[in-house]
Amino acid sequence: MARTIQSLERAAAVLRLLAGGERRLGLSDIASSLELPKGTAHGLIRTLQQEGFVEQEPTTGKYQLGAELLRLGTSYLDVHELRARALVWADDLARSSGESVYLGVLHQQGVLIVHHVFRPDDSRQVLEVGAMQPLHSTALxxxxxxxxxxxHSEAADGERQGFTEHTVTDLEGFESVLDMTRARGWAGDVEETWEGLASVAAPIHDRRRMPVGAVGVTGAVERVCEDGELRPRLVAAVRDCARAVSRDLGARRF
Structure with a gap:
C-alpha cells in the first residue's frame, strides 16, 4: 500500500473541519479538535492562509475557509458542466469538419484537454484527454x-518556447496576436506548435459571459489550410460550435 503524506492529510483535515460545524474556529479549537500540537496546527493554517485556502477574521482572529477554495470549486463545476454541454456539439463538429476536435480549459500555465473527439476515419489515433498544450502557440x-x-498573465509573463520557426515568442508579437484574436473571435495555429499540423479554435463563454474554455479542430496542414490560410468553412464551423456550447451554458449574447 502506498504511503500517504502526513502534512497533506492534516491540511485536508483542517479544511474539512472549517467546512463543517461553526465554520469559524480559533487556533486552539482547531488544534484540540484534530489532536495536534498548537505549533503544528498554526504552521498548517499559516500555509493554507498563504495559499488563499484559509482566511483569518480580523476582529475575532478566528479562521474560516478562503476564497481560493470557492474559485477552485467553481472551476471544477465549470469544467465538468462545460464538457457535458459540449459532447454532442463536439461530435457534430468532428463529423462536419472531418478533423479531430479538442476541448480545452486553463490549467496552471497551460491548456488542459478535457475532451477529445477522434477524426472520423480509420486512422490510428491516440486519446489526448488530460494532455497539456501551451498557451502561447496553440489555437486553444x-x-x-x-x-x-x-x-493572459501566465502566457505573457511565462516562457514562450519556440517549438518551430513559426512560433511567436517575443512579447510584442504575442500581444499583437492576442489583439487580432479578440478582434476576429478565433485563433489559428499553422505549424506554430507541431510541424505539419494546423488548428483553429474559438472561445466558449458561460452565463456570466466569462470565458470558461475553448473548442478547436486540428489536422494536417494540407487539409485544414488552403493557400497557406485556414479554410474559412472550418473557421465558421468551429465558431458555430463554440456559440452553440456557449448558448447551452447560458451565454445569451450567442
Whole structure:
C-alpha cells in the first residue's frame, strides 16, 4: 500500500473541519479538535492562509475557509458542466469538419484537454484527454489567453518556447496576436506548435459571459489550410460550435 503524506492529510483535515460545524474556529479549537500540537496546527493554517485556502477574521482572529477554495470549486463545476454541454456539439463538429476536435480549459500555465473527439476515419489515433498544450502557440491557448486575464498573465509573463520557426515568442508579437484574436473571435495555429499540423479554435463563454474554455479542430496542414490560410468553412464551423456550447451554458449574447 502506498504511503500517504502526513502534512497533506492534516491540511485536508483542517479544511474539512472549517467546512463543517461553526465554520469559524480559533487556533486552539482547531488544534484540540484534530489532536495536534498548537505549533503544528498554526504552521498548517499559516500555509493554507498563504495559499488563499484559509482566511483569518480580523476582529475575532478566528479562521474560516478562503476564497481560493470557492474559485477552485467553481472551476471544477465549470469544467465538468462545460464538457457535458459540449459532447454532442463536439461530435457534430468532428463529423462536419472531418478533423479531430479538442476541448480545452486553463490549467496552471497551460491548456488542459478535457475532451477529445477522434477524426472520423480509420486512422490510428491516440486519446489526448488530460494532455497539456501551451498557451502561447496553440489555437486553444491563444483563444483562452486573449479572453481570460489570468491566462493572459501566465502566457505573457511565462516562457514562450519556440517549438518551430513559426512560433511567436517575443512579447510584442504575442500581444499583437492576442489583439487580432479578440478582434476576429478565433485563433489559428499553422505549424506554430507541431510541424505539419494546423488548428483553429474559438472561445466558449458561460452565463456570466466569462470565458470558461475553448473548442478547436486540428489536422494536417494540407487539409485544414488552403493557400497557406485556414479554410474559412472550418473557421465558421468551429465558431458555430463554440456559440452553440456557449448558448447551452447560458451565454445569451450567442
Amino acid at each position: 491557448g491563444k483563444v483562452i489567453a486573449a479572453h481570460d486575464p489570468v491566462a
